[in-house]
Amino acid sequence: MRYPLVCALLLSVNAVAAEHYFPPAGHWQQATPQSLGVNAEKLQQAVDYAIASENPAAKDQAIVQATTFGAREPYDQIIGPMSVRAATNGLIVYRGKVIAQWGDTQSVDMTHSISKTFLTTVTGLALQDGLIRSADDLVWPYAVPDGSLFATEHNRQIRWDHLLRQTSDWQGTLWGKPDWADRPEGEPKNWPNRPLHAPGSKYKYNDVRVNLLALVTTYVWRKPLPVVLNERIMQPIGASAGWRWYGYDNSWIELDGQKIQSVSGGGHWGGGMFINAWDLARFGYLFLRDGQWQGQQLVSREFIKQARTGIAAKADYGYANWFLNPGRKALPAAPETAVTFQGAGRNIIYIDQQNDVLLVARWIGNGDELNQLVAKVLAALPAQ
Template sequence: HFFEEDVFELFDTEHNRTITWDHLLRQTSDWEGSLWGKPDWADRPSEGVAKKRARPQNAPGSVYEYNDTRVNVLALALLNIWRKPLPTVLKEKIMDPIGASDTWRWTGYENSFVIIDGQIIQSVSGGSHWGGGMMLSAWDQARFGYLTLRNGSWNGKQLIAPEWIKKSKTPTPANPSYGFMNYFLNEDLKQVPAAPKSAFLHIGAGTNMIYVDPENDLLIVARWIPNEDKAELVKMVLESLDK
């Protein structure tokens, strides 16, 4: 049920102790447990809830599954490293330097609070279908897209290490169309068949898409479009470019 006791020793089971940051970032951890009242099996398991609850956990790294509970685990683990709210870190390190607006928000759930060093801090959530998540304007999406288009550099200042961008764009063995968190890759030409293999996308629920294409020096932000239409939209834009 949804009211199982939450796991705050996030990695104290035999399975969870084998999980790495890489597994969490690539959505291949198959982390087991419950966090903020949301069990790992509750988030859209492809095999159905009954089979998901009955099967053994997959070895970390072997199977890809987009799962908000496990994204929330990553957020809480990162919070324990930074020891201050992740939205504050994002604002200081990325959003302010790229000139983002002051309208974006990144929130957690009503019950996702912890005490760290005597301070009550909300642990943010990754997805929004349970509430929380990140909300931002097309303006802010575009500026973030320009940051990754420019390989993590903004006005001559390296905000994200090129090595991190490279890792983020390295295909996940269990799902070659996915890199690190929210890097949807096109190396197998499945995301956007008409686009270069080097193109990639940041995609949020909606579909809210940031298409990044270094080869064509192109950035597209599209909001609230049917997911199945994103490839056709990019194809039409690419066909309109001067060759």
């Protein structure tokens, strides 16, 4: 009785592949706005707005770190690579075709916390392959050789879902960074003795805990996560060879007799994903098409369903780094179903299945600029 179901799933995947265009490696078909019914004048207004909305912060990301996180956090030393970014750049894809681009889209720059989306995708592949039996499993049995990570009763209650959603409240120090040193709250004298919250009950954006997810996912795969990402995602979607995913100077481990660098899930202290706009667009396009690429279901639909579902602790955040739009509060101009992958700087992948739009915008302002840009892009599209 399983064969009809398998056949139905294959037919569904193949139908999506036949319906949509998938760019081959090294090329992405472009289309004039007019050929797709897009208002060229309004589209140009959107591009002009993106260019005019460049983030005024320094291009040297080490300077930005020193004047933001470094100005208010202890343990702020940079321990991974940083970059000097390009000017604002990006591209707009509508119905699978590139209809606009601006700036140096080939520039390989830090993408900061979009690194988290790459990380949770690789964790999702471990779930997909059965290396992790369930997102509801406790994490500590998967990290037994490094028992210090989950030695306390509090930490032993943490499940994979908690790490994926940034609700673990893991307590400890990793790569020389205490959990409390990232975005600390309250009086400095109280930072090291912060109150603990039951895992799953409180959301807290925290790069130390994201880096913990990277480490334990590396234990599960038993090989470097960039290798997994390259083999399972980046090569199949035709990404370039220019991207790099870094860890820290001190985040090397020994696994099966080999030295492996545990990667970073962001650029807070350096490291993370360095990538160009075109490769970001391919990654976003994979999720615009529900994890399917040219007849292959690269990322399971069940994982994507969970990734784009918020919880009571944080309704507008799914798995890291899936930013959701319930009630259209985060992005009033966008549909409620729209999703963004976001990183500091500001780096954006905007995924809008309702309008069949993919937008990559890099180094735009941190205020309402994204919402305004989305509004201008959608205003250029033909009426539905």
